[in-house]
Amino acid sequence: MNIVTTETQSASGNCIARDVPSPSEGWRASMRAAFRRLDELCRFLQLPADLATSGLTAADSFPLFVPREFAAKMQPGDPHDPLLRQVLPVKQETFPAEGFTANPVGDHEATLTPGLLQKYHGRALMITTGACAVHCRYCFRRHFPYGESPKGIDAWETALKAIGEDKSLHEILLSGGDPLTLTDPILEQLVEKIAQVSHIRRLRIHTRLPVMIPSRVNDRLVSWLTRTRLKPIVVIHVNHPQELGNDVIAALGRLNEAGVPLLNQSVLLRHVNDNVETLTELSERLFDSHVMPYYLHQLDHVQGAAHFLVPREAGIAIVESMRKRLPGYLVPRYVEEIAGDANKRVIA
Numbered sequence: 001m002n003i004v005t006t007e008t009q010s011a012s013g014n015c016i017a018r019d020v021p022s023p024s025e026g027w028r029a030s031m032r033a034a035f036r037r038l039d040e041l042c043r044f045l046q047l048p049a050d051l052a053t054s055g056l057t058a059a060d061s062f063p064l065f066v067p068r069e070f071a072a073k074m075q076p077g078d079p080h081d082p083l084l085r086q087v088l089p090v091k092q093e094t095f096p097a098e099g100f101t102a103n104p105v106g107d108h109e110a111t112l113t114p115g116l117l118q119k120y121h122g123r124a125l126m127i128t129t130g131a132c133a134v135h136c137r138y139c140f141r142r143h144f145p146y147g148e149s150p151k152g153i154d155a156w157e158t159a160l161k162a163i164g165e166d167k168s169l170h171e172i173l174l175s176g177g178d179p180l181t182l183t184d185p186i187l188e189q190l191v192e193k194i195a196q197v198s199h200i201r202r203l204r205i206h207t208r209l210p211v212m213i214p215s216r217v218n219d220r221l222v223s224w225l226t227r228t229r230l231k232p233i234v235v236i237h238v239n240h241p242q243e244l245g246n247d248v249i250a251a252l253g254r255l256n257e258a259g260v261p262l263l264n265q266s267v268l269l270r271h272v273n274d275n276v277e278t279l280t281e282l283s284e285r286l287f288d289s290h291v292m293p294y295y296l297h298q299l300d301h302v303q304g305a306a307h308f309l310v311p312r313e314a315g316i317a318i319v320e321s322m323r324k325r326l327p328g329y330l331v332p333r334y335v336e337e338i339a340g341d342a343n344k345r346v347i348a
């Protein structure tokens with residue numbers, strides 16, 4: 001489904017370049033080149049401009065942000081494309097929905113020090129940055145007060161001190177936002193500091209960047225990830241098989257060749273992946289790309305995301321059908337997060 005860079009005819013007959021920055025320009029150029037304006041994204045996808053005016057505008061507190069590499073995997077002319085739906089601001093976001101709140105998973109309560117969350121035994125999560133390589137409309141962190149989180153190495157000292165003092169911790173998760181939006185020199189320093197804490201054994205990176213901007217998986221990243229004493233593990237986030245283009249598969253292949261275990265988490269999303277065919281194909285393609293399916297998350301009840309909700313009964317039926325079609329190891333655990341629980345709760 002990977003749409004290559006070509007000249008295509010727009011609806012009005014003018015030639016427009018569906019240009020994607022080349023990997024040699026670097027991932028930061030891709031971040032800068034990402035779509036931030038709905039009308040530009042619509043033009044790129046050859047969608048009518050009134051789609052832009054019928055959606056929300058960028059004045060929303062969670063503005064549009066879509067890398068060109070991801071947009072290039074969307075089907076031109078299809079307003080219902082499953083990748084587009086994940087990032088398209090729509091009017092339903094403003095409709096009130098009962099039980100959908102700004103802090104659905106208890107992140108504020110789980111904060112140990114600014115930028116450090118602990119909900120589960122043995123592992124703590126560092127919020128390294130509020131920045132992401134894409135803005136997913138269903139994101140449970142869309143209302144998180146990132147401004148209060150540390151901004152640089154010095155600001156992480158408090159979090160590192162807390163990690164050093166708690167000998168029950170064995171794993172540090174770098175999350176955010178997306179930790180891989182930070183530069184490699186910063187990440188190298190941070191990982192070095194974590195590795196100095198002798199009771200930490202594993203370093204887990206939660207990131208959507210290998211999927212959004214595959215050129216992010218560069219030599220320097222592979223180097224710090226594999227040179228550390230800590231056992232690395234990378235958890236990516238793919239919701240639909242169409243996201244796994246050849247560029248993404250190559251980036252994942254690189255991590256795999258470097259010996260980094262790869263897991264995937266998805267969110268069950270209405271009109272994106274809420275059927276057995278899509279999720280079965282996703283598991284198959286993930287495995288082809290050296291990635292093991294890990295979690296399928298029930299949607300967090302975050303304000304503005306109610307239109308993505310798939311009822312639990314429907315979700316259970318989908319996962320049970322997957323279990324009849326796939327080897328056990330390709331069926332993700334269907335889970336939900338209940339604020340205050342000691343682990344993610346397995347639904348099916």
Ligand SMILES: *Cc1c(COP(=O)(O)O)cnc(C)c1O
Nearest residue numbers: 117118119120123124125173344
């Ligand atoms: C989901 C999550 C984890 C990881 O849970 P696992 O079941 O180990 O994947 C850790 N910390 C926080 C705060 C989380 O939300």
Ligand code: SF4
Nearest residue numbers: 132135136139177208
């Ligand atoms: S990449 Fe992850 S943290 Fe960032 S907006 Fe998407 S779901 Fe949220």
